[in-house]
Amino acid sequence: MKPCARVVYPYPHPDSNPTLANLAAELGRRGWDVELLCAGADVRGLGAPGSGLGPAGRPGLLNPLPRGGAGPGARLADRLRRAAGPALLARSRRPGVLLGADPQGLALARKLGARARLPLVYLSFEILFREEVGPAEAGLKAAELAACADVALTLVQDEERAAALAGATGLPRAAMALVPNAPAPGPEAQPVPPSDLLRRRLGIAPERRIVLYTGSLAGWASLHLLREMVGHWPGEFVLVLHSRAASGPRMRSWLEGLRATGRVEISPDPLPAGELGALYASADFLLAPYMPVPDDWTSCANIAHLGLSSGKVAHAALCGLPILASDLEVFRREFAAYRCGEVYTRLEQTGGLLARMAADREAYSAGARRFYAERLDPRGPMAAFCDRLEGLLP
Template sequence: MKGAVCIVTPYARPEVNPTLVNLAEALAARFYRVDILGPDGDMRVSLPDGLTGIVAEHGPCNPMAPSPSGLRGRLVRRLRRTRRPRQLCASGYKAIIGVDPRGLEMAHRLNTHARLPLVYLSFEIMFDDELTPAERPLRAAERAACRDVQLTLVQDAGRAILLAEQTGLPREDMVLVPNAPLRTPLRETRWLRSRLGIPDERRIVLYAGSPSSWAGLHLWQDMLATWPEEFLLVVHCRSGLGPRMDAHLGRLTESGRLLLSHGPVPPEVLPQVFASADFGFAPYMATPDDWTSGKNITHIGFSSGKVGWYALCGLPILASALPVFSREFTRYGCGRIYEQACETGRLLTEMDRDYAFHSQESQRFYDERLDPAPGLAAFCDRLEALLAQEAA
């Protein structure tokens, strides 16, 4: 065992982020333990392959024997309340990693006494001209932490430039890693059809994630009205949406063009979920609701995990006209973009007529632009070099 790293995330379910899963796997393969500290103060030793693991009430978290592939190491998982940040950061960790501004702020505070190498994983970018007075302290905390950051992960060159402009982080200390799943064997699957009773003649258009304003939810009713009968929007949510949203979507299901799939699935099942669809839906649009939903959405680039899954599974993608899709879909025939919701039915029909071509192009899009493996290896190399330098 070379040591351990601590990832501090503001999100309750880090396993839904492809990059966090990929990084845990990659570091486990290099014989690092990866502890993930969540927003509620609980710590868990990452379990990147989705196995149940062994719950340890006391004692250190030690790795079990790795799986034969050497990639998906099986790690003992422990959940406990963490009450002593100083001891947390001083107990054998080689580095502390903060996820997005809130995670970085917490990691920076925890690192006050340990002075470990500080690393930043950026998936959401704050833009100064959009921030409210209540949000500016977070921006100030992020910038203060960035003065101590030694290595940063971001998804693509465009987002790296924007992140550097907004935080002062040096571009040369950034490594580009698209937020997409690692390549995995895919097999024919009927997961969604079996779960929801969808007949073979319906074409499944999958939206993976929670419906929201930045997904153009207010446009869905008019959009679905333009869809030919054979196309069905399936919304797969990892958790319940609440009574108000359930009621709204329930009204949309009455059209016969929308179905809901609720509940989290184990990471090893995710490929079956995505691969059982026919098309992927990426309806991003900027809204003023939150600092994460404005320019951060406009410049989403390669930070969309759902688009990474769509492309890996060869799903033709129906996407809104964000800059990244307008640019990449010109180079790759992986999908179609729309300016108006009323265009979507026609675009689905056109893609379906040449489905094999668009599916192959979607896989080429993944192979040439979204495959995270090269960037992930480069990031881990840089991290190991940084830790070696600190140890010297």
């Protein structure tokens, strides 16, 4: 009987998470089935008032992804088998493991697996720090800590994140596996080929240099500072904002104001995960403007201790994009070692730093690829994590 990994991922867009894609691919090569429950449709009766798992004590909304093939080039959604649903999950006698992502997913996975008696594994992408827990997070933190008592193995990205997670949960470092949140290289590890995707979609002139930002448009991504930032850039540089989700009317209006400056372009439509490589490869530089802000439990200390958890930085390094980054410890440390980008402490520095990288782009690009190869390539770490998963089977 084939073993099965059942993953509870309490967010939409699972195919934008490189670690999930790598986990599915590695386990598929080993002959495992993978089932995924992700945000989407209603699953009732699993939460309790005050549990912190969702509005009014209900769990987060979960939905299985559709069936699909398991070929090497398949999207994550096509690799993952349809989940049988919580009732069957609880009764399942198949050998395997139950994995929960982040505090919400871990707490819900524990409830789903209460009768299955499967080993419980924590996939940590966002850390809920004890000192940041307020009334809104108290139930979630209590549920996370209760579930941690049953955790057999934890995936986290690097030593910085491991130390932070140990302090936030009491989980032992010896039971943690370090796997950078990074895409795996393509077939035969060939370099990602150049692309004209953004220039073609947005009509950007060849002489302009594209600085790409991808991901959520939020305070922790310096959203309200972008207008001032691009005002310090030489005219040859243009910032392209690409979000993985459609924007609402207020955000669209605000973004149009940015676009009116002539220094910002908006990539209007989300892309399938399979086109992310072409998206990054069509830019000249990446902007990583992480900034800890007290808006949410995911946006303060969790950002300050970013470590190797940034999928956008890893994608950029894989594609050889020099990186313009905010002043976080991980960027100061890694950029000093690899010369793969520059770190700014004030917005007025950003234009000069872009010009410096543009003047020696090939060297910075080589540094970015070396940064990926030596620090971010997830293949070996993911294989070692899956070895430990297999060690949990009866």
